[in-house]
Amino acid sequence: MKQTTPAAASQQARNQDARTAREPVSRVQGPQQSDQAQAGPQSNPAPVQPDSLQGSQQGSQQDSPPPIIQVRNLEKTYSTARGALTLFQGLDLEIQAGEMVAIVGQSGAGKSTLLHILGALDAPTAGSVHCASVNVARLSERQAAEFRNREIGYVWQFHYLLPEFTARENVAMPLMARGLRKPEALEAAANWLREVGLEDRGDHRPGELSGGEQQRVALARALVNNPRLLLADEPTGDLDAATAGLVFDLIERLHATHGLTSILVTHNLDLAARCTRTLRLEAGRLETGRRVETGKQEARGPEAGRPESGRLEPGGRDGGTAAG
Numbered sequence: 001m002k003q004t005t006p007a008a009a010s011q012q013a014r015n016q017d018a019r020t021a022r023e024p025v026s027r028v029q030g031p032q033q034s035d036q037a038q039a040g041p042q043s044n045p046a047p048v049q050p051d052s053l054q055g056s057q058q059g060s061q062q063d064s065p066p067p068i069i070q071v072r073n074l075e076k077t078y079s080t081a082r083g084a085l086t087l088f089q090g091l092d093l094e095i096q097a098g099e100m101v102a103i104v105g106q107s108g109a110g111k112s113t114l115l116h117i118l119g120a121l122d123a124p125t126a127g128s129v130h131c132a133s134v135n136v137a138r139l140s141e142r143q144a145a146e147f148r149n150r151e152i153g154y155v156w157q158f159h160y161l162l163p164e165f166t167a168r169e170n171v172a173m174p175l176m177a178r179g180l181r182k183p184e185a186l187e188a189a190a191n192w193l194r195e196v197g198l199e200d201r202g203d204h205r206p207g208e209l210s211g212g213e214q215q216r217v218a219l220a221r222a223l224v225n226n227p228r229l230l231l232a233d234e235p236t237g238d239l240d241a242a243t244a245g246l247v248f249d250l251i252e253r254l255h256a257t258h259g260l261t262s263i264l265v266t267h268n269l270d271l272a273a274r275c276t277r278t279l280r281l282e283a284g285r286l287e288t289g290r291r292v293e294t295g296k297q298e299a300r301g302p303e304a305g306r307p308e309s310g311r312l313e314p315g316g317r318d319g320g321t322a323a324g
């Protein structure tokens with residue numbers, strides 16, 4: 001069995017961050033807390049300075065707060081062996097603090113790519129992405145890592161828990177990666193496991209948990225650092241319908257109780273319909289969709305979650321803009 005010293009856990013968490021930008025990274029402590037004293041030099045680069053928002057949302061012309069996410073003129077083009085592949089171009093998006101937004105769309109539409117760009121895991125080809133007042137499109141890799149740790153909790157279709165560590169250690173890892181001592185980190189992790197209803201599973205390794213439990217642990221790990229944003233890429237995609245409904249219930253509750261702004265990519269239109277807003281990414285454009293009832297009334301219960309059992313109709317195109 002591997003030893004689970006704080007140093008080993010911290011290194012493992014850092015390695016995980018460095019290994020691939022698409023794997024989960026969680027933030028450790030709220031920006032108001034004294035991270036400086038607790039964070040190690042590697043995990044606490046110079047803080048990113050907030051950038052001013054651009055365009056009509058700057059200031060508060062109508063006394064409305066600026067959006068927490070403001071995307072302007074976004075382009076993402078991959079160069080591939082067969083030439084340039086442009087996923088979107090001139091894409092605008094605004095999301096207000098407290099919104100729970102679903103992004104739907106066909107496979108390959110670019111949903112994950114968009115989520116990665118919003119969460120500073122991937123860089124756009126052009127455009128600005130103000131996220132929590134920081135233009136994440138301009139961050140260096142080190143700044144982006146610091147930003148992610150501070151502001152964003154990620155959940156993925158697959159839990160990416162580290163198999164050799166217990167549930168409690170997995171949840172504690174983002175805290176230790178930022179320099180919190182192991183006893184305190186484990187205590188905070190235990191509190192979070194209680195919050196997701198798994199206080200009696202703290203000593204279980206991921207392989208000793210059900211799929212739904214693994215995803216609940218992943219949620220606790222994503223939120224242990226009190227991020228402002230929760231970004232979830234098909235968080236229920238690997239679960240049966242009943243379990244997907246329960247995990248979504250939990251996401252909804254955590255979203256509300258922790259004052260989160262949440263963006264969820266999903267293929268499950270019933271679950272998407274429970275969000276405050278649904279955006280459909282199609283042919284490089286974001287359309288605001290409204291749900292068309294299918295006669296099913298059980299969308300809020302555990303039976304919710306049969307993929308594609310609902311239907312979304314475009315609520316109107318506005319030149320690729322999906323401003324809040």
Ligand SMILES: Nc1ncnc2c1ncn2[C@@H]1O[C@H](COP(=O)(O)OP(=O)(O)OP(=O)(O)O)[C@@H](O)[C@H]1O
Nearest residue numbers: 078079080085087106107108109110111112113114
């Ligand atoms: N690094 C890359 N280089 C080149 N093409 C890429 C790269 N990453 C993704 N793509 C392409 O970009 C397109 C969008 O990918 P993305 O993963 O964002 O789709 P998605 O909407 O999340 O799909 P799914 O619903 O299947 O997860 C795909 O056609 C994919 O092949």
Ligand SMILES: [Mg+2]
Nearest residue numbers: 111112113233
């Ligand atoms: Mg995807």
